[in-house]
Amino acid sequence: MTRLRGLYAITAPELTPGKELLTACAQALAGGARLLQYRDKQASPALRLARARQLRELTHAHNALFLINDDPALALACQADGVHLGQGDTPLSEAREMLGAEAIIGITCHASLALAEQAMAEGADYVAFGRFFHSYTKPGAPAATVELLQQARSAIALPRVAIGGVNADNAPALINAGADMLAVVHALFGAQDIHAAARQLAELF
Numbered sequence: 001m002t003r004l005r006g007l008y009a010i011t012a013p014e015l016t017p018g019k020e021l022l023t024a025c026a027q028a029l030a031g032g033a034r035l036l037q038y039r040d041k042q043a044s045p046a047l048r049l050a051r052a053r054q055l056r057e058l059t060h061a062h063n064a065l066f067l068i069n070d071d072p073a074l075a076l077a078c079q080a081d082g083v084h085l086g087q088g089d090t091p092l093s094e095a096r097e098m099l100g101a102e103a104i105i106g107i108t109c110h111a112s113l114a115l116a117e118q119a120m121a122e123g124a125d126y127v128a129f130g131r132f133f134h135s136y137t138k139p140g141a142p143a144a145t146v147e148l149l150q151q152a153r154s155a156i157a158l159p160r161v162a163i164g165g166v167n168a169d170n171a172p173a174l175i176n177a178g179a180d181m182l183a184v185v186h187a188l189f190g191a192q193d194i195h196a197a198a199r200q201l202a203e204l205f
């Protein structure tokens with residue numbers, strides 16, 4: 001079974017305040033998330049390192065992949081499996097040099113096949129398109145269409161992530177259009193029952 005497939009949970013510490021972050025992530029992983037990304041735009045560097053180390057242990061216990069958003073140095077420090085980079089983040093080549101050939105590096109491509117082709121040529125391990133729907137987490141992210149995902153299926157020979165407003169109702173259309181992973185924040189960590197929400201999304205794969 002390929003490693004880069006399934007539910008990709010992305011943290012939102014503001015939705016799970018204080019020490020509940022670890023519990024919330026444990027519920028998402030127990031519900032079937034195969035990848036977890038630590039995304040935290042607010043905590044101090046020291047708190048981010050402490051949280052990343054805890055989440056690293058937790059993902060090991062669930063045999064899930066662990067990626068860090070934005071920050072290859074933090075990924076290195078906590079021995080994450082990789083990093084997710086946006087177009088304005090550290091260049092892929094620099095992150096690859098820091099983390100090595102085995103690291104998983106994912107790249108945001110918004111709604112652009114050209115960006116995905118570039119990421120592929122530069123050695124990315126997956127590409128991410130979106131946002132596909134209204135996103136509570138990042139409402140201003142550039143919009144992508146399901147048709148783009150269908151085009152990417154034949155044009156981009158890398159695992160493809162769909163992100164942005166993904167929930168259990170709209171997820172099947174994204175999987176049918178060629179999404180290998182569904183990256184979810186609000187429909188997961190904003191749910192009353194995180195475990196049930198994760199299971200519902202994970203069972204679609």
Ligand SMILES: Cc1ncc(COP(=O)(O)OP(=O)(O)O)c(N)n1
Nearest residue numbers: 069084085086087108128161163183
């Ligand atoms: C899986 C995945 N896809 C896209 C993003 C967005 O990354 P980026 O464009 O760098 O935006 P921020 O997340 O940093 O606000 C992501 N984090 N993960």
Ligand SMILES: Cc1ncsc1CCOP(=O)(O)O
Nearest residue numbers: 135137138141164165185186
């Ligand atoms: C980080 C990011 N990039 C594009 S949309 C998005 C947020 C996804 O969160 P949600 O699942 O709550 O829409």
Ligand SMILES: [Mg+2]
Nearest residue numbers: 070085086089
């Ligand atoms: Mg980023």
